[in-house]
Amino acid sequence: MVICARCGREVSPEDAVRQGSRVLCEDCLMDEMRPAKACDPWAVRHARSSMGSGAEAVRALRGLEKRLYDLVQERGAVQKDDAPKLLGAGEREVDRAFATLRHMELLRAERASDGSVLYVPFRSRPGGHTAAC
Structure with a gap:
């Protein structure tokens, strides 16, 4: 298991994504790439x-x-x-x-x-x- 650098959750290696030097879970990656935007x-x-x-x-x-x-x-x-x-x-x-x-x-x-x-x-x-x- 690896730890998501953003939320701290344990994630299986196949569900982890490397973003630069950090390892993120898919949810955190999506939040960073496309954050919720109320005014659209x-x-x-x-x-x-x-x-x-x-x-x-x-x-x-x-x-x-x-x-x-x-x-x-x-x-x-x-x-x-x-x-x-x-x-x-x-x-x-x-x-x-x-x-x-x-x-x-x-x-x-x-x-x-x-x-x-x-x-x-x-x-x-x-x-x-x-x-x-």
Whole structure:
């Protein structure tokens, strides 16, 4: 077994990938090569065209995306740092779920007065402006 240089997990040698001088698991390699990106206009456009209305998008949710969406709807806001432990999931998985929900315009992030990041429902801001990335 080898140890992933990024996450510290034990990985079988056939599942490990050498990235420069480091050995990474496949998950960490994917994260480094293509990190979750919440603000992606093309992904938003694709989600809008393929999912239709917000209600259709909500019905299509499964797994961690549904659990994160339901948690934010129930509480009104969830601190980004608290979401992984509330959902019993890893930080990377929650970041990817959030990015998907942001593309579907179901959740957005906003900075709280104390500087922390909150996940909140995606809705128009006062004055009719929609949330920015």
